[in-house]
Amino acid sequence: MNHLPKPAAEGLRTRVFQIIFESDTPLAKGFDIALIVAILASVLVVMLESIESLRADYGTLFFWLEWGFTLLFTLELAVRLYCLERPLQYLRSFYGMVDLIAILPTWLALLLPGAQTLVMVRLLRTLRIFRVLRLMEFVGEGRLLIGALKRSSHQIFLFLFTVFMLVSIFASLVYLIEPAEAGFTSIPTAIYWAIVTLTTVGFGDIVPVTPLGQAISVMVMLIGYSIIAVPTGVFSAEVIRSIRADRYSDEACPGCGHDRHEQRAKYCLLCGTWLDEDSPDPRLSEEEQAAWWEEHGGQGNDA
């Protein structure tokens, strides 16, 4: 969906475009790697800044590093916009917005100091790495997965809905059985506990203390342990089907338009039309076959 944006036509801008937006030349690849390093470094700074002791010691360093990265990314965005024909359209695209989100929080903090929540938004910078991965034809690998996920989404939605029903029923039961001192103070809390249990996370912050509560917990655990097989099975089957679908040709039958033939199919499975483009239909008469060979380059057996 995100087609590469068009460059402005001039010489310098075209060359800059090729470095920044494409990934074919060594210079462009170097730029990509430098960008990934800068993004990861800037995210690392955001994370380290949240550690109390480090902030006390290196607060000023973090401050200047953050501004350094912000200026760098601002400059990069400016260059990107400079070498495009329709810069506004780019800003409205997904990657344009991510570029804006990567620098806005720091600039806004000048106007609205103390907006700590905004600082977190800077972590979305990691999203920019997907752009580079896409250029490196990495994301294409993920398309198979996303296709399989999409095709199994209906079944997985039903699965999650059923899980939620089981969870709320078991949670209510445990809420009725267990004393509030054990932590089951309300149904939402009991649902939190039931999901902690069903997903086999098991924090242990809330645990059943009565024998009956433990018996119900055991059922929740066994259900959680077993039904993980359902999404796994569905998704495995979809991935296997996707891989197999690679064996299907994309071309439609010239006779009836049917377009899901296996690669090796020689006859359309619905109308019987000859599909192989490299040889004549064997049902033709010998003269017709000879004529076909003449027309298509003459490697026929009538030579």
Place this chain on the structure above:
Amino acid sequence: MNHLPKPAAEGLRTRVFQIIFESDTPLAKGFDIALIVAILASVLVVMLESIESLRADYGTLFFWLEWGFTLLFTLELAVRLYCLERPLQYLRSFYGMVDLIAILPTWLALLLPGAQTLVMVRLLRTLRIFRVLRLMEFVGEGRLLIGALKRSSHQIFLFLFTVFMLVSIFASLVYLIEPAEAGFTSIPTAIYWAIVTLTTVGFGDIVPVTPLGQAISVMVMLIGYSIIAVPTGVFSAEVIRSIRADRYSDEACPGCGHDRHEQRAKYCLLCGTWLDEDSPDPRLSEEEQAAWWEEHGGQGNDA
């Protein structure tokens, strides 16, 4: 199994029937969505009511909301029964009972005040959502899953039985080894612990403290971690088999013997032979086709 019930024959009732029981017209779809929203809202009220602080502040609001939903669902059930030919039969069906369960607890609470346990039953209202999903042909998606589950149920029962045997043996061992202070006060408690461990939930409310007990725990964990592969593998295989069986015919091509044709294939994809046994090959001359029909029972178009 739950076929759509039959409407009473009159005009208004038929129209109401189509809105409430079917899902084809825009009005019927709007009704479905409104119903889902009402069900989810009423369930949310039940859940929020269980939170102490909210009940203190908004108790009266919850009370009236609950009665609002109950009257709404009662009215809905009355209309449902009104537009059916055999209302009593509907009440005995699965969905009829769920409809009753959704309203009974509140009405009964008038007669038997303080029956807090009954309040929980209202959570079963979520079951009503399945009716709408079924109308929306959502549940059909789940049929493949349920079929695969049924066919693997024998193997999964055996699996769970074996797991239970392992669990009770390991639990007894740990019960003998660990001191009661560590929490292993009885075999049932030890079984609870063993299932918490085997399913990799790991609450941590009871943990082994002796080296030998920890060594046995390690075995339980490794078993639990490994054998999850068994139901997953069985179920995956069944789903894959279901998907494949849906698509491929078992019969071989009479021309070349190739035997992996899709169900709908009419021509062999390798040799072009006509595969459909219920009609003559359209490539035959008219006389030959007529002869074919004569031979196969004469429902031909030459009649």
Place this chain on the structure above:
Amino acid sequence: MNHLPKPAAEGLRTRVFQIIFESDTPLAKGFDIALIVAILASVLVVMLESIESLRADYGTLFFWLEWGFTLLFTLELAVRLYCLERPLQYLRSFYGMVDLIAILPTWLALLLPGAQTLVMVRLLRTLRIFRVLRLMEFVGEGRLLIGALKRSSHQIFLFLFTVFMLVSIFASLVYLIEPAEAGFTSIPTAIYWAIVTLTTVGFGDIVPVTPLGQAISVMVMLIGYSIIAVPTGVFSAEVIRSIRADRYSDEACPGCGHDRHEQRAKYCLLCGTWLDEDSPDPRLSEEEQAAWWEEHGGQGNDA
């Protein structure tokens, strides 16, 4: 491997044999169900007896129930031995030993009072249920699973060995990094912690407290979370292969003895011998084919 033992030849003993050892008649099925109920009840008694408060209140009841079950099972074993031709051979078989183990502890407790450990052995009574499941042709279902497990055992052994190596290396690292106060008092304890973490059980009785220790924990968790795919994938593939292997015929080629042909194979894939027993080899001359049909019942097309 456990073939049904042979009955002694007389009338009464044969009839008793059919009830106890087989599962075809209504009486035999009733016996099976009664046996399962008795086994489960006796195991339940052993479990409940281990609960302090119940033992105080119902100790005497449990005592007599236990003796009741023991006498019942002793009687059953006596009848089993009575109606067999070679009773001693049965006692040396797997099911014979399980039968003995089910009653010995209680009898031995008469001689050696206070042998509480022996009491646990009674839990092995559940093993006797497998006999009934086998009769009900339930265990046959499990043979596919066991076959798949056996064929993937080499790979799963390698997997577990690699896991153990990773675990001991990470455990040693964490042992060096974390202070002993956090619970990492020795390498074996650290290995216990690493397995708790890798299998995603996560009791929380020992947790890393230093940032470096937490970073290593994160690696252990991600490894544990990801590599579960390995045994699952291997086992799934084996189950799918097993199911597919059902498509293979058991009969060997009369020409070369090769014995893994698909069900539909008409020619041996190694020596080209004709395999279909219901029609003559089409490579024979017409006379030979006619002779074949004559010999095999004459439904030939020469009629």
Place this chain on the structure above:
Amino acid sequence: MNHLPKPAAEGLRTRVFQIIFESDTPLAKGFDIALIVAILASVLVVMLESIESLRADYGTLFFWLEWGFTLLFTLELAVRLYCLERPLQYLRSFYGMVDLIAILPTWLALLLPGAQTLVMVRLLRTLRIFRVLRLMEFVGEGRLLIGALKRSSHQIFLFLFTVFMLVSIFASLVYLIEPAEAGFTSIPTAIYWAIVTLTTVGFGDIVPVTPLGQAISVMVMLIGYSIIAVPTGVFSAEVIRSIRADRYSDEACPGCGHDRHEQRAKYCLLCGTWLDEDSPDPRLSEEEQAAWWEEHGGQGNDA
């Protein structure tokens, strides 16, 4: 990649080489087993030595055992080098380095006493077991797995990268929501918690205490519980593809076009056509076979 090193040519050295480096004779197999036992025993000593109480009681024993194993392994390495043509090249190979690492720590501890960290390096001795497994053709079993892992590595990298992105976003949210007293003192700590939760380990050392934090935890758990299906599905599909690719040929039968023959098939299983392209059909007459050989390069048996 690790080809067997070449022995020096003389008699005694060749015989020693066969015992130490190969695994065909009974003597060589005995040596392998003795080596595995010695390695496991030496690793066990390292582990037990780390237990405070055992070190107090048996410190001297451990000390001498350690030196015994070190001298044994040093002697073994010396013999290995003695019977090789190019001992230095072996020392630079993977197994040579592992051999050195197995003995160096103890020798270095003579020079640099108190280097406790080095002691851990001795645990890498377990790596030496892989050599023996390789000889026993055990590792070959793992090659299928490693191949499947490699082919799915791109997708699993993308998966882990996406997981990391989700984790850091959710961790930042929880860091903002939860009070520092609950343990969420910094973003790295929150990421540690998020991975503990997503991988379903769930230590419980840090748990959310606010309703909003618990709601986000629930999302993290459900994501972690569901997306495990992704690597499992991808890897299962790869293993299945590997197994199948091992067995079936890609080429279609020239007679009937059937294209799912096992690699070793010489005759088409449906029409009996000769499939082997490297020799003539044995059903041809001798002259025809001779003609075939003439045409295809003449390595025939008529020469």
